[in-house]
Amino acid sequence: MTATILDGRALAKTMRAELNAAVEEFKTKHGIVPTIAVVRVGEDPASVRYSGTIQKTAAKRGMESALHTLPETATQEAIVALVAKLNADEGVHGIMVQEPLPKGIDEAAVKAALSPDKDVDGVHPVNAGRLAQVAPVGRPPMVEPFFVPATPAGGLEILKRYGVELKGKHAVVVGRSNIVGKPMAMLLLRENATVTICHSRTADLPAVCRTADILCAAVGRAKMIKGDWIKPGAVVIDFGVNFVDGKMCGDVDLETAQEVAGMITPVPGGTGPMTNVMLMWNVIEAARRKAGA
Amino acid sequence: MTATILDGRALAKTMRAELNAAVEEFKTKHGIVPTIAVVRVGEDPASVRYSGTIQKTAAKRGMESALHTLPETATQEAIVALVAKLNADEGVHGIMVQEPLPKGIDEAAVKAALSPDKDVDGVHPVNAGRLAQVAPVGRPPMVEPFFVPATPAGGLEILKRYGVELKGKHAVVVGRSNIVGKPMAMLLLRENATVTICHSRTADLPAVCRTADILCAAVGRAKMIKGDWIKPGAVVIDFGVNFVDGKMCGDVDLETAQEVAGMITPVPGGTGPMTNVMLMWNVIEAARRKAGA
Numbered sequence: 001m002t003a004t005i006l007d008g009r010a011l012a013k014t015m016r017a018e019l020n021a022a023v024e025e026f027k028t029k030h031g032i033v034p035t036i037a038v039v040r041v042g043e044d045p046a047s048v049r050y051s052g053t054i055q056k057t058a059a060k061r062g063m064e065s066a067l068h069t070l071p072e073t074a075t076q077e078a079i080v081a082l083v084a085k086l087n088a089d090e091g092v093h094g095i096m097v098q099e100p101l102p103k104g105i106d107e108a109a110v111k112a113a114l115s116p117d118k119d120v121d122g123v124h125p126v127n128a129g130r131l132a133q134v135a136p137v138g139r140p141p142m143v144e145p146f147f148v149p150a151t152p153a154g155g156l157e158i159l160k161r162y163g164v165e166l167k168g169k170h171a172v173v174v175g176r177s178n179i180v181g182k183p184m185a186m187l188l189l190r191e192n193a194t195v196t197i198c199h200s201r202t203a204d205l206p207a208v209c210r211t212a213d214i215l216c217a218a219v220g221r222a223k224m225i226k227g228d229w230i231k232p233g234a235v236v237i238d239f240g241v242n243f244v245d246g247k248m249c250g251d252v253d254l255e256t257a258q259e260v261a262g263m264i265t266p267v268p269g270g271t272g273p274m275t276n277v278m279l280m281w282n283v284i285e286a287a288r289r290k291a292g293a
Numbered sequence: 294m295t296a297t298i299l300d301g302r303a304l305a306k307t308m309r310a311e312l313n314a315a316v317e318e319f320k321t322k323h324g325i326v327p328t329i330a331v332v333r334v335g336e337d338p339a340s341v342r343y344s345g346t347i348q349k350t351a352a353k354r355g356m357e358s359a360l361h362t363l364p365e366t367a368t369q370e371a372i373v374a375l376v377a378k379l380n381a382d383e384g385v386h387g388i389m390v391q392e393p394l395p396k397g398i399d400e401a402a403v404k405a406a407l408s409p410d411k412d413v414d415g416v417h418p419v420n421a422g423r424l425a426q427v428a429p430v431g432r433p434p435m436v437e438p439f440f441v442p443a444t445p446a447g448g449l450e451i452l453k454r455y456g457v458e459l460k461g462k463h464a465v466v467v468g469r470s471n472i473v474g475k476p477m478a479m480l481l482l483r484e485n486a487t488v489t490i491c492h493s494r495t496a497d498l499p500a501v502c503r504t505a506d507i508l509c510a511a512v513g514r515a516k517m518i519k520g521d522w523i524k525p526g527a528v529v530i531d532f533g534v535n536f537v538d539g540k541m542c543g544d545v546d547l548e549t550a551q552e553v554a555g556m557i558t559p560v561p562g563g564t565g566p567m568t569n570v571m572l573m574w575n576v577i578e579a580a581r582r583k584a585g586a
Contacts, residue, residue, distance in 0.1 A: 108436050125436060129422025132479070133401075133471045136492075143401050143418060168496045176482060178426045186425070189469060189490055194501065196489040197482055199429075203461045208487065 003236070003261040006158050012273035015157075016061070019277065022284050023062045026293070034287035035064040036094040036120065036279075037086045041079060041105070042072035047098045054096070057276050063283065066092070072102050079105060080113045087115040093290060094120030094283040117289065120282035122149040122183065131186045145289060147282050152184035154274025155216060155237045156191070158265060164214070164235050166191040172209055174198045174225070174251070175218035180239050184216050205229075215261075217251035227256030236264040239271050296529070296554040299451050305566035308450075309354065312570065315577055316355045319586070327580035328357040329387040329413065329573075330379045334372060334398070335365035340391040347389070350569050356576060359385070365395050372398065373406045380408040386583055387413030387576040392472075410582065413575035415442040415476065424479045438582060440575050445477035447567025448509060448530045449484070451558060457507070457528050459484040465502055467491045467518070467544070468511035473532050477509050498522075508554075510544035520549030529557040532564050 027033060036058055038051050051067050058065035068082055079101070086095050095118045101107050111119075116126045130146035159166060171193040175181035181197065189195045198208055200219075209215055209229040215236045217225050222242035230236060240251030250267030258264050265271050320326060329351055331344050344360050351358035361375055372394070379388050388411045394400050404412075409419045423439035452459060464486040468474035474490065482488045491501055502508055502522040508529045510518050515535035523529060533544030543560030551557050558564050 112437060125422030125426055126419045127422065128425045129418030129420065132421045132425045132475060133418055136469075136494075144405060168494045170496070170501075176429075182425055185490075189492075192492070192494040194489065194491050194495040196487065197478075198487050199482075199485070201429075201461045201485040202487040203463070208463075 003258040003264040004162075005258075006162055006235075006237075006263050006265045006270060008154070008158060008265055008270040008273045011158060011161055012277045015274075015277045015281075016057075019061050019280055019284070022281075026284060026287060026291075027062065030287075030291045030293065032287065032291065033062070033064045034093050034284050035066070035091055036096065036283045037066045037068060037089070037092045039068050039070070039079070039082060039086070039095065039097045041070045041074050041098075042102050044098075044100060047100075051098060053276060054279070057280060058283075061280055063280065074102070076105055076109065079110055083110065083113045087113075087118060092118065093287040094118055096121045096279070097123070116146070118286060119147055120150075120279060120286055122147040122153075122282075123179070128178065128183070131183060131190075134190055136190055136192055147286070148187065149179050149183050150275045150278040150282065151180050151239060151271065152187055153278040153282075155184055155239060155265075155271050156187045157274060157278065158237065158271065159214070159235065162263065164263065166193045166214065168192060168194070169213040170194050170196070170211055171214040171216065172196045172198060172212035173216045173218065174202075174205065174209065175216075175220070175239075177218060180218035181216075184218065184239075188214065188216075219251050221251055222249050223251070223253035225252040225257065227253065227258075227260045230257055230260045232260050233262035234260075236261045237271060238265050238267050240267060241272065296551040296557040297455075298551075299455055299528075299530075299556050299558045299563060301447070301451060301558055301563040301566045304451060304454055305570045308567075308570045308574075312354050312573055312577070315574075319577060319580060319584075320355065323580075323584045323586065325580060325584065326355070326357045327386050327577050328359070328384055329389065329576045330359045330361060330382070330385045332361050332363070332372070332375060332379070332388065332390045334363045334367050334391075335395050337391075337393060340393075344391060346569060347572070350573060351576075354573055356573065367395070369398055369402065372403055376403065376406045380406075380411060385411065386580040387411055389414045389572070390416070409439070411579060412440055413443075413572060413579055415440040415446075415575075416472070421471065421476070424476060424483075427483055429483055429485055440579070441480065442472050442476050443568045443571040443575065444473050444532060444564065445480055446571040446575075448477055448532060448558075448564050449480045450567060450571065451530065451564065452507070452528065455556065457556065459486045459507065461485060461487070462506040463487050463489070463504055464507040464509065465489045465491060465505035466509045466511065467495075467498065467502065468509075468513070468532075470511060473511035474509075477511065477532075481507065481509075512544050514544055515542050516544070516546040518545040518550065520546065520551075520553045523550055523553045525553055526555035527553075529554045530564060531558050531560050533560060534565065
């Protein structure tokens with residue numbers, strides 16, 4: 001069997017067109033330009049690249065973005081003060097604080113300083129809590145509106161747009177980070193999947209992976225998950241972004257995995273291109289909520 | 294094999310003595326009496342019983358409690374106003390809003406109105422979010438201090454006090470309520486268990502249960518989980534409180550289960566007696582945090 005490739009690049013393209021239309025409609029209706037503020041402390045190269053991508057993406061969608069940078073030596077107080085200023089700024093709909101923050105900075109306190117209504121990256125505990133508490137799909141949510149981190153939101157979007165049935169399926173999420181693994185698990189649970197969360201302490205990880213109808217990898221270890229860890233026909237979502245000899249690869253060994261899986265996201269070209277698009281959707285959503293639309 | 298009975302009643306007794314000592318120490322040190330305010334809207338019989346138990350338990354521990362009741366016809370505004378008053382009351386350390394609230398009341402809004410620092414029942418989304426985001430045990434928590442709902446906290450306490458190894462074990466939680474199932478799953482994950490969350494849509498639930506080293510039941514269906522759903526030697530934590538012909542029983546069929554399990558909580562006398570004790574610990578903890586102790 002050769003797996004169907006879940007083409008995140010093509011899907012992101014489709015969604016960018018939808019995003020353009022949504023931005024245009026919002027601007028026409030409200031006379032307001034959806035705006036994201038990005039906060040970067042220091043000059044971490046990956047962060048510099050990512051903030052550049054966000055600004056480019058926003059511009060192409062007709063959205064506004066503002067990059068606020070602080071030096072590597074910025075104090076906790078200075079970072080929190082900048083976040084507070086952006087919270088209060090009526091013209092800013094979404095705020096994203098880039099990680100990593102410099103050593104010695106209390107990341108939890110910075111995240112908690114964000115207005116939950118502008119936390120388009122879904123890192124504030126109140127947004128994580130609403131995701132944890134939300135009722136399953138098909139029932140009233142029972143929580144206030146919230147934001148989900150863009151990367152797992154993109155993974156779920158791929159599953160949905162490709163029509164993958166989640167209800168009653170066994171989803172295994174490998175990795176328990178706050179930005180991918182845990183929120184992905186909560187999203188799949190909300191979709192009525194039975195969800196198993198694995199991590200570095202899991203006993204016999206290959207055996208657990210082999211029980212998955214939907215296997216999500218978010219561990220940050222190049223090609224760790226081999227073809228023989230996968231149940232034939234399973235759907236594999238690879239969130240890994242690793243580099244081996246300068247070449248990007250995922251947490252899944254694509255070569256062997258695609259011979260076994262039913263569907264699989266490649267790296268590059270799978271979940272990666274979706275992240276940016278989902279972040280922008282969150283910004284429009286934040287602008288809509290503020291406008292009461 | 295006949296399972297070791299995990300005696301929640303005896304453990305609760307031990308912990309009540311510890312609680313007495315902690316209350317005494319706190320009062321001596323700070324000259325303050327840890328105080329819980331309970332809010333009840335209407336006269337749901339189970340709620341009336343439970344608030345009575347809380348008041349009795351608090352009194353016996355040397356703690357203060359105040360029961361605030363509103364009529365079944367109370368408006369959303371009146372309930373939220375009462376919560377706001379208690380949030381502002383310097384003499385109140387913990388607040389518990391009893392469920393169910395009358396039909397038509399927005400429970401999420403009432404929970405969100407609680408001060409997270411006084412939310413000793415762990416129902417506020419920011420407390421659920423910190424539990425979802427907290428780092429595994431043994432690492433810096435990376436979140437602000439938080440409160441965990443008393444029932445799952447009691448279940449975990451039983452496991453720990455009986456010395457059950459959790460790290461690397463497969464824990465299966467049946468039920469995904471916000472007050473038991475989901476927080477229990479998060480607690481077990483934090484303890485480095487591999488965690489599976491099951492629910493009404495799970496396919497072949499008995500088979501999934503049979504993979505559990507630690508099986509937690511929180512579904513509210515009398516004796517649903519039979520002995521042949523249990524892996525020989527597994528540890529079973531039963532959160533169920535059901536009544537059959539006026540007799541209390543759990544979600545697990547104790548009679549057949551105890552022939553297979555290695556350890557099991559009975560109902561009554563297992564997780565039930567722990568809930569109240571854990572709630573009181575949360576009240577002392579709230580008082581300590583306020584006192585900066």
